[in-house]
Amino acid sequence: MNPHRRGLIVDDDDLYARTLQRSLARRGIDSGIAHDAAAALAAAEAERPDFALIDLKLGNDSGLALIAPLRALRPDMRILLVTGYASVATAVEAIKRGADNYLPKPTTLDAILRALDEDAGAADPAEVEIEDTMTPLGRLEWEHIQQALQASGGSISGAARLLGMHRRTLQRKLAKRPGPERRTID
Known part of the structure; x- marks a missing residue:
């Protein structure tokens, strides 16, 4: 380039x-x-x-x-x-x-x-081909949860409603955050 x-x-x-x-x-x-x-x-x-x-x-x-x-x-x-x-x-x-x-x-x-x-x-x-490497399911779930939290203005109860799960279940998932983020820019 x-x-x-x-x-x-x-x-x-x-x-x-x-x-x-x-x-x-x-x-x-x-x-x-x-x-x-x-x-x-x-x-x-x-x-x-x-x-x-x-x-x-x-x-x-x-x-x-x-x-x-x-x-x-x-x-x-x-x-x-x-x-x-x-x-x-x-x-x-x-x-x-x-x-x-x-x-x-x-x-x-x-x-x-x-x-x-x-x-x-x-x-x-x-x-057009997409790489064979799949994003781990835990990472996808984490991103989906983060998207719901953002959409609900950071409200755990609101995000739980958007995700169709109990608030405590969401809190447990948030406590078990997946490993380090894969930001592989450089």
Whole structure:
């Protein structure tokens, strides 16, 4: 990748976005961060980035909806969807909407850079593959619980209702937090 290129990271997870930004900076690549669709479009309009790394879920927004407007702003922009909710269906949809590539989280910086460097025409929706590595069930459950907690404003009772479980069961699950998070950016 040309180290003089500028990128845009669109992710509502501030820790992940900043970690990725620092990792790119260590490789000599400057990038901005946006946490929602409106901020992403404003940043892309102002900065005209060479590439965009977009998360699928942006709070109430979908990263898929950003692909076409970003492509319209700059047709040669490389667009990569990076998501913790990977599926073949969303990969195909992202490519159909104009994304250049698709990676499931967690991923490495090297994988992101390789995906951004691939030829724009290389991603055929019929040939999109998701890595064979499965996210552990405990990790998926933990992320689902965190999503429910966020949706309920941090209320354990509210999250338990959203998840269809007893409040005490949720409290036990929260007490048994899975091992260290797999943030393998660099």
